[in-house]
Amino acid sequence: MRYYYSADEIRAAEAPLLEAGPDGALMRRAAYGLTIAIARELVALTGGVAGRGVCAVVGSGDNGGDALWAATFLRRRGATVSAVLLNPERTHAKALAAFTAAGGRIVQSVPVSTDLVIDGIVGLSGSGPLRANAAEVFDAVDAADIPVVAVDIPSGIDVHTGAADGAHVTAKLTVTFGGLKPVHALADCGRVELVDIGLDLKPSDMFELEAADVKARWPMPGPKDDKYTQGVTGVLAGSATYPGAAVLCTGAAVAATSGMVRYAGTAGQQVLSHWPEVIATPSVNAAGRVQAWVVGPGLGTDDAGASALWFALQTELPVIVDADALTIVAAHPEVVAERTAVTVLTPHAGEFARLAGSPPGQDRVGAARKLADRLGATVLLKGNVTVIAEPDGPVYLSPARESWAATAGSGDVLSGMIGALLAAGIPAGEAAAAAAFVHTRAANLSAVDPGPLPAPTSASRILAHIRSAIASL
Structure with missing residues (x-):
């Protein structure tokens, strides 16, 4: 630490x-x-x-x-x-x-x-x-x-x-x-x-996880574990317009832990074509039991997207809110503030401005802390240095030191990873910080593969290097 x-x-x-x-x-x-x-x-x-x-x-x-x-x-x-x-x-x-x-x-x-x-x-x-x-x-x-x-x-x-x-x-x-x-x-x-x-x-109360800290927290199956005890992650993402977000988010959850991933939404066919181990259903009502929900990447902000978000937030399960779901929450912040269960918000600067009413400005730590306290949620403010603030709690700093993760769809990958860790029972701040660390490492690994020098990467390639990043801890 x-x-x-x-x-x-x-x-x-x-x-x-x-x-x-x-x-x-x-x-x-x-x-x-x-x-x-x-x-x-x-x-x-x-x-x-x-x-x-x-x-x-x-x-x-x-x-x-x-x-x-x-x-x-x-x-x-x-x-x-x-x-x-x-x-x-x-x-x-x-x-x-x-x-x-x-x-x-x-x-x-x-x-x-x-x-x-x-x-x-x-x-x-x-x-x-x-x-x-x-x-x-x-x-x-x-x-x-x-x-x-x-x-x-x-x-x-x-x-x-x-x-x-x-x-x-x-x-x-x-x-x-x-x-x-x-x-x-x-x-x-x-x-x-x-x-x-x-x-x-x-x-x-302000710190950065190092590789040994992430390794100690990352869930690994024990001799008595099965696919259920390791955490079942539920994913509500993607739409007819953005099916790729569902593929990326769900795939990251699959790669992050050895538990189970359930997907509910309209992109089930595309998800299964990439990840046949996922249990896909067209609606949340048929999804089955999960231990955490990931909501938002590519979901859309229409009635269907809002309905999926309300479903997740009305449960007593941990929920990670990302992308389009953040836009919906910005218009109805009370749905998060009134929750007693764990909520993790993962805005970039523009989404943060919509949630908080103003941009994070130069004091990104102070801004993240203020929003976390106001909404009673863990706030992961994305950036070259990701700031993770827990309500009335500590702040985690996660410096990228490179910018390879700044690519389209990369946030969908991060959300899936955080959701899998929440489903495995990792506390919200630690889950967000550990996922951010591995996400950065996966992005850096993807940029140097096959080498010898770094080259442009993509969210799909970052996803493909999650397991290597975990193994390198």
Whole structure:
């Protein structure tokens, strides 16, 4: 499990160490870890540290101090170091004294001979875009294509939302201390390295499932299981106009677990032609017992679609609401808010705007949390970083780190997977997060098959790689 912490949580954890330790000891510990990370980066980029040029761009406060101490330590290893002081009157005094004593040079702009730039402008307290003088410095850095290592967060990016409202630093590597922050999942921070500085951090309510966590939660048949005990997934999807959505959604449910899938709708013939193991019926009344319903992909928003949705929501079973069913719910949100059983909503940004009355905006975590609390449902907000918020509960972040899943029909596949996990008895947030993880991995696998380089993929190919993705956990 990878936990993400707010700035306040980090500061609270730092306070006892700052009070107990010698003045500046915690900063130097952080700077030493930063130095090691920068040295590794220099070796990878240039083959060594000695004789390489490093320039720290320094703001006021502790991040500037970290950058100056790291530059000082690198100077002691033979690097040529310089520093651009954006606010000389508020530069960390002790770090600056050590830097100049070690032979560091104060400069007005990044030297052309620089091999690597350290972004030490702002840290957890920073907000808003880069100021004009900092933006000018990093415009020149970008133009010269000099790699940047950011201290804690890339300056100009919001630590909590990952939003960049204007000029900001583009980092190749971000080195952070004590614990990860939401920005490290929600924004492009390059590669992220975490330096342990001894903080006593408890698990937070915002986290990311890793492969081992997904593996531990994914249902596998035991010696006494049968097709019923492993979960029976019901799928209400597809229409004469969009039969493919039913094929994709149902096929994903088949691939996700070893239980049973029942399909009810007008696309039964097409579904059976692809997945003969599915039990298909033309109506929900003939479908038989299930443990969870998936409703919406390609269903249509007419009376037939609404009737299928009302049927599922009136049961006491978990229901995942996607695609056309979300459009119906947007007009009648009370049908979800009044439910006591588990409901999972899986909107993309446009569907979210219809449900919530406004787009998610830059604070996607806050927006998902607000909608989840208002409707009493688990909300999976799709995106390159999928945000899963449980009502009055935790938030799961699921970074894709690639965009291969951004293809037509991909959401239908994800819905089928979530439905199968709900039918198997996995709690809603965990089911959504685990399915999102495997969905991303399946998309990435599909893009590199047959290789050797990634190539365009499709929802059908993502579906075909679900089992490989599960096996690779």
